[in-house]
Amino acid sequence: MTEALAPFDRHRGLLFSVAYQMLGSVADAEDVVQDTWLRWSAVDRGEVADARAYLVRIATHLALDRLGSARARRESYVGPWLPEPLLTGTDPVTTAPAPADPVAAAEVGEQVSLALLVVLETLSPAERALFVLREVFGLPTAEVATTLGRSESAVRQMAHRAREHVQARRPRFDTDRRAQFEVTERFFAACAGGDVGELLAVLAPDVVLVSDGGGKVTAALRPITGADKVARFALGVAAQGLELADVRIGVAEVNGGPGIVAWAGGDPLLAMSLVVADGRIEQVLLVRNPDKLAGLRGTS
Structure with missing residues (x-):
């Protein structure tokens, strides 16, 4: 054996x-x-x-x-289907490395991004x-x-x-990882602070947000298009999260790229993957279905 x-x-x-x-x-x-x-x-x-x-x-x-x-x-x-996210970097709160298991061993980088996996769904x-x-x-x-x-x-x-x-x-994306994460940090700070003006500054005018709740939690049943609508939706999600007890939220590496993850107590709450191009967010992929958050559990 x-x-x-x-x-x-x-x-x-x-x-x-x-x-x-x-x-x-x-x-x-x-x-x-x-x-x-x-x-x-x-x-x-x-x-x-x-x-x-x-x-x-x-x-x-x-x-x-x-x-x-x-x-x-x-x-x-029920609603849009998105792949299950993987936390491929560090825990954004404790900065502990991702666990050494098959999940964490997945290839990282743009090739495993949620955006690419969505495109692969269209292949035979x-x-x-x-x-x-x-x-x-x-x-x-x-x-x-x-x-x-x-x-x-x-x-x-x-x-x-x-x-x-x-x-x-496949969507366009900035190859400069530092620039990607800087935009993500601005987006996260604007959501946490309720700053609509800053949100609109980091969102592309034709940004698209897709949310996957699977009928288990509240999520948009259709993609949301446009900076104004996406900003309002993102602020609503942030407000709901901040109302929960013992919530932890932070910027993290999700599927090899910039993202935001949250836990409520010891349970994963959501994972958000962002596609950044030309210094602005072009796409937001938000996974809230609790059955799809196993890729975050190793860090809670």
Whole structure:
């Protein structure tokens, strides 16, 4: 068993990341990792030439199996559906590092941003798997073709289509992380202080806010567009949060980018991911569904 555990543990973070970026769900990704272990532990490893490739292949197939049923469930979802957020930096209150578990081991940076995961939802399951394996993790075409059971020429053609599809839909963003977080700090301070003027200064005129409550908590059932409307909504959310006892709110790294997280007592309250371009906020993705906040629990 120890012999089997060593290569699995070495690639556990990669397996979680592949599954998470294909499914947009922390719980489903963790289930995929567990099921991958069960299959790996039963394999004759003497016949496995490349443990990493073999494990990725198992995880990809398991994620593809889940993707169809997950999309079917989303058809009856209340309001907009957003992926589950991951806290990838430090606890904004204690500054403790994110926990060393599969969640925290997810690849960070723009490639795991909530905004990108939303775009990946518009791909077919096979295209999404290919994009994650080829474009995000840089796996060789031959390895991706073997994993998906397709020819290399078919994979190249599908990769081209998926790349163009994503590039046409992914939002612009500032590459300067310091600038991103400075704008986020201004947004957070304006919300906490009820400063409408400052909020309007950091919001792009055509900013879009999408909130996911899943029918469990209050959230807008449609995207909110325009700086005035988004500012009023954000101030309302901030006011509700500040009224709660033992609330903790702060700027944090969410999915590798700027965000705001909050806890009430020991329970995660919300996660907000921001897309900053040209020094202003272009997109706000707000997750309030309590069933989707497992990626914050390690820091409470």
